[in-house]
Amino acid sequence: MHRLWTLLFGAAAVFAVGIFFWAAGKSGYWFPENVSVIGVDIDHLYWVITWITGITFVVVMVLFLWFLWKYGDERRPGKAVFTHGNHTLETVWTAVPAAILVFIAVYQYGAWKEAKFRSHMPDSPLHARVLAGQFEWRIRYPGPDRELYTDDDVEQVNLLHAWKDQDIVLQLESRDVLHSFFVPAARMKQDMVPGMKQNMWFQITRAGEYEIACAELCGWGHYKMKGHLIVHETKADFDRWYQEALGRQNADQRDPSIWERGE
Amino acid sequence: MKALDGLGLAVVAALTVTGIVLMSPGRAEARTPDVRYTLDPVTRKDYAGFGEEGFAALEQALTAFFGPHAQPTLPDGAAEALGLSPERIQHGRNLYVEKCMHCHGMSGGGDGPTAPFLVPRPRSFRMGKIKFASTPRTSPPVHEDLLRVLQRGVAYTAMPSFVNESREDLEALASYAQFLLMRGSTERLVAFVLDDEGTLEEELTPEQRQQAILEYMAEEFDGVRQSWVDARDQVIEAPTPRPQASEESVARGKALFLDATTECSACHGEDGKGQGPNVYSAEPFPDEITGELRTGYKKYDEWGTELKAAERGYEARPADLTRGFYRGGDRPIDLYRRIHQGVNGNIMPAFGGNLTPEQIWDLVNYIYSIRFLGVR
Structure with missing residues (x-):
């Protein structure tokens, strides 16, 4: 009967590993395809860490199951023997993970610097301010005068427009609780803290529509705090959209189109 | 030990079955006829x-x-x-x-x-x-x-x-x-x-x-x-386009805003922050519905009044015009319509009968001139 547990835990381990490989074939590990410049480095780091933890997982599970199987046998005669530890073994299993951690800390440094260090923020004007609130993203563009809160601003909800290969610099703020601005396809994520202004920057290499999700549990409607990043092919396309949105926003007669996403 | 194993297995089995039942499609539909x-x-x-x-x-x-x-x-x-x-x-x-x-x-x-x-x-x-x-x-x-x-x-x-x-x-x-x-x-x-x-x-x-x-x-x-x-044939239109927000237009709008006949500032406050003397009081006053003494916003919208609900969420809170947004929409035509017809079901009245389209546009220009004061 005790050996049944070995089978149960073994099945769970095989199931987990199986799902991992099944997901790979199914949809590329449930990751949307990377479309940002920094995403290449981040994906690489992801794989390095996945290999390290994956190998460790398999080794640990094999040992675990082997012990379960061996000592779960009820026909084994005698009582279990307690030992008081093994210094060599303990030193090794402390030193090896420590070395791995140091390796990861040093190895990831370049990507982190590129993605998050203020000194590495591109020297381009602010593209938009993202104001998070329960449960929406209010996105305000400074417009041609590059100043927020002037009459040529455009504000839209849950839609962020940009163009291909642009250095997209965002200013992130929260108006109520913790939120996290996450663009999975760009592999970029930044927490937003009420009262703090934070910056985020990335470059998208392919035109298209990508999801923006809130990645910090922010209340009951967290799951639907979703937006779209719309990347235009060229800056001219973006400008065309901007003028159209500005025109719609300045409507002083009946609105030609009520559709915020365009006709 | 045998009994424990049996119990463990039973728990795992029960959880699995519950999960499958809860996740199976068709349950939500089964509930809706009630x-x-x-x-x-x-x-x-x-x-x-x-x-x-x-x-x-x-x-x-x-x-x-x-x-x-x-x-x-x-x-x-x-x-x-x-x-x-x-x-x-x-x-x-x-x-x-x-x-x-x-x-x-x-x-x-x-x-x-x-x-x-x-x-x-x-x-x-x-x-x-x-x-x-x-x-x-x-x-x-x-x-x-x-x-x-x-x-x-x-x-x-x-x-x-x-x-x-x-x-x-x-x-x-x-x-x-x-x-x-x-x-x-x-x-x-x-x-x-x-x-x-x-x-x-x-x-x-x-x-x-x-x-x-x-x-x-x-x-x-x-x-x-x-x-x-x-x-569908009654949608409010502005007969003239919004004029340039010239200094004169903004000044005329400001005068209207502070005027005793329009009473804009009586509710929105002279500073436009939405806490004018008609709607807000830091001194205790008797509640409109319960009669109890309290402070804060004095009035309720129609939904609150109808339900006789003296609860948070039903107060009539005039817009803070300096925060850079308006609930009814940011476009000039939205503000025009808001001034023209007020806020339906709330205490913001319709001014379309008293003000000319030009005066409404002057007010819109003035309101736009203060709209980012509180956020810049």
């Missing part, structure tokens, strides 16, 4: 004399007329007259149950499970009106008004934007909101007539009573439908 439109609490409060029997008869007639919850219908070709398709209303209902119900409530009474936590409260559709419409405040809104709210949300309230939903879904949700608004208006009118005529006190068989209620309902609904059809 759902029904409940009667308006205001009807119950104002016409308590109907008694439970009378309420049941009214609810039964409403279900016969507008269909059960699972199959809402606008009778007498009203859907077609308004350009809404019955399929869209049905689809809208299914989406509503999924996305809107927890705030706006199963019957559209603005009383879903989340509602008590929200300031301002989610809109109740029972009164047949919404706050931010493009039509005169005595008329119902139009389809486009609902579509705009769905896409933009209502800024800085709990109403989010649904801009990333498909156009078909948005059309369906807007259609169903109209169904709820029309159903709500009809219910109120019929309750009023039944009370006025004393129908429910008469000696009638249940069939006769049902027949009588349905006749009134058809009559009242006819008027409601007509008002919705008419509203």
Whole structure:
């Protein structure tokens, strides 16, 4: 009967590993395809860490199951023997993970610097301010005068427009609780803290529509705090959209189109 | 030890089975037939004399007329007259149950499970009106008004934007909101007539009573439908485009804003921050509904007044005009309409009768000139 547990835990381990490989074939590990410049480095780091933890997982599970199987046998005669530890073994299993951690800390440094260090923020004007609130993203563009809160601003909800290969610099703020601005396809994520202004920057290499999700549990409607990043092919396309949105926003007669996403 | 193993296995098995049952499709559908439109609490409060029997008869007639919850219908070709398709209303209902119900409530009474936590409260559709419409405040809104709210949300309230939903879904949700608004208006009118005529006190068989209620309902609904059809020709337009925000125009607007006849600043405050002496007091005053002494916003919107609900979320809070956003929309035409017709169901009155279009535009220009003072 005790050996049944070995089978149960073994099945769970095989199931987990199986799902991992099944997901790979199914949809590329449930990751949307990377479309940002920094995403290449981040994906690489992801794989390095996945290999390290994956190998460790398999080794640990094999040992675990082997012990379960061996000592779960009820026909084994005698009582279990307690030992008081093994210094060599303990030193090794402390030193090896420590070395791995140091390796990861040093190895990831370049990507982190590129993605998050203020000194590495591109020297381009602010593209938009993202104001998070329960449960929406209010996105305000400074417009041609590059100043927020002037009459040529455009504000839209849950839609962020940009163009291909642009250095997209965002200013992130929260108006109520913790939120996290996450663009999975760009592999970029930044927490937003009420009262703090934070910056985020990335470059998208392919035109298209990508999801923006809130990645910090922010209340009951967290799951639907979703937006779209719309990347235009060229800056001219973006400008065309901007003028159209500005025109719609300045409507002083009946609105030609009520559709915020365009006709 | 044997017993423990057995127990462990039983627990694992039970959890697995529960998970499979809970996750299996079809359960949500299986539950919905129990759902029904409940009667308006205001009807119950104002016409308590109907008694439970009378309420049941009214609810039964409403279900016969507008269909059960699972199959809402606008009778007498009203859907077609308004350009809404019955399929869209049905689809809208299914989406509503999924996305809107927890705030706006199963019957559209603005009383879903989340509602008590929200300031301002989610809109109740029972009164047949919404706050931010493009039509005169005595008329119902139009389809486009609902579509705009769905896409933009209502800024800085709990109403989010649904801009990333498909156009078909948005059309369906807007259609169903109209169904709820029309159903709500009809219910109120019929309750009023039944009370006025004393129908429910008469000696009638249940069939006769049902027949009588349905006749009134058809009559009242006819008027409601007509008002919705008419509203489509009543959308407020500015006869002249917005003039340049010249210094003169802004100065004229400011003078109007502070003027004792318009009283803009009496509610919005001289600084435009929405805490003028008419609506806000830091000194204790007797509450409009309960009579208890309190401080803060003095008045309630119609939804609060009707429910006699002296609760947070129903206060009339004039807009803070310096925060850079307006709940009814940021466009010049939105502000024009807001000044022209006020905020429906709230204390912001309509100025369209007193001010000329030029004066309204001057006010808009002034309001724009202060709109970012509080955020820059």
